[in-house]
Amino acid sequence: KAGVTQTPRYLIKTRGQQVTLSCSPISGHRSVSWYQQTPGQGLQFLFEYFSETQRNKGNFPGRFSGRQFSNSRSEMNVSTLELGDSALYLCASSLPGGREQFFGPGTRLTVL
Amino acid sequence: QKEVEQNSGPLSVPEGAIASLNCTYSDRVSQSFFWYRQYSGKSPELIMSIYSNGDKEDGRFTAQLNKASQYVSLLIRDSQPSDSATYLCAVEAGGTSYGKLTFGQGTILTVHP
Numbered sequence: 001k002a003g004v005t006q007t008p009r010y011l012i013k014t015r016g017q018q019v020t021l022s023c024s025p026i027s028g029h030r031s032v033s034w035y036q037q038t039p040g041q042g043l044q045f046l047f048e049y050f051s052e053t054q055r056n057k058g059n060f061p062g063r064f065s066g067r068q069f070s071n072s073r074s075e076m077n078v079s080t081l082e083l084g085d086s087a088l089y090l091c092a093s094s095l096p097g098g099r100e101q102f103f104g105p106g107t108r109l110t111v112l
Numbered sequence: 113q114k115e116v117e118q119n120s121g122p123l124s125v126p127e128g129a130i131a132s133l134n135c136t137y138s139d140r141v142s143q144s145f146f147w148y149r150q151y152s153g154k155s156p157e158l159i160m161s162i163y164s165n166g167d168k169e170d171g172r173f174t175a176q177l178n179k180a181s182q183y184v185s186l187l188i189r190d191s192q193p194s195d196s197a198t199y200l201c202a203v204e205a206g207g208t209s210y211g212k213l214t215f216g217q218g219t220i221l222t223v224h225p
Contacts, residue, residue, distance in 0.1 A: 033211040042218065043156070043200065048211030055210040090155055094211070099144045099163070099204060101213060103155040 001027060004093050004104030012110045018079040021107045025072050025093030032074040033101060034066060037088040049074050050096075078109075086111045115139060118201050118216035127225050131188040135201030135216055138182065143206030145177055145184045146213065150198045160186060191223040 005024045013019050025032050034046040045058040049068035066076040072093075078085055088108050092101035119134040133147070144163050148156035162168045162175040162184065174187040184203075188195055201216040 031211050033213070035213075043202075043213075043215040045212045045214070050210065056208070056212050058212065088155075092213075100146070100158055100161050101211070102158060103148075106155045 004029075004091060004102055006089075006091055006104040006107050008107060009105065010108045010110075012112065013081050014112050015081055015083060017081050018077060019081060019109060020075055020077045021089055021091075021109075023074045023076075023091035023093075023104060025074070025091075026102060028095060029093035029098075029102075030072050030096050031094045031098075032068060032072065033092045033094075034074070034076050035090045035092065036060075037090060037106075038086075043090070046076065081111045083111050085109065114216075115214050116201055116203050116216040118199075118219045120219075122220035122222060124222045124224060125191050127191060127193060127223055129191050129223075131191045131195065131221055131223070133186040133188075133199050133201075133219050133221070135184045135186075136182055137184070137201075137203045137214075139203070139205050139214075140179075140182065141205055141207065142179075142182075142203045144204040145175070146202040146204075147173075147175060147186045148200040148202060148215075149195075150200060150218070152197075156200055188221075191221075193223050193225055196222050 031050045033048040048056040068074045088106045090106045092103045147160040150156045160175040162177045172189045176185045198218040202213040
């Protein structure tokens, strides 16, 4: 069974630009959670989607948004990029009703 | 107080020894507890999950949970150099905390030959 996939794997953007990251969950998984990982703050929860609905949101500014499609694929968008948005963005998927989350390889975003 | 705290590292053990990783959490309603392993430059990999008090064993790994003490630990027996990684403790509160894992800062483990 294929794992969680994320595209692109690496991105370089400049301040003020926006970016869209994509996540395809494991087949059969319908919940997708997004996390930001930085050396200073560690892994922090961004939001979670299930059946195209955001059910939970972390403590991030409104510049961070996401959505989920009917096939459970998810995207997250960051607008008006800041230097501090440079991070590894990870998505994780889980089965309906499941508690275990399985992570994708991540997207490394660098903001210059 | 941080929501999830792990024992300060880095932790260095000789090959073949037992590595002990500890984690405490502040939210008493937490329901689910996980240990992830993260190699440098890679994403976290789930190695253990535990939901009820007591021990859970999987190969060389044993997770221990004590909800009264708000404490969860991971023991790695017969440690191997390939176990050298950062170990992350993660907690899910349950209830309406859908899909949200709260992570500790991680403990860097080095197993030396």
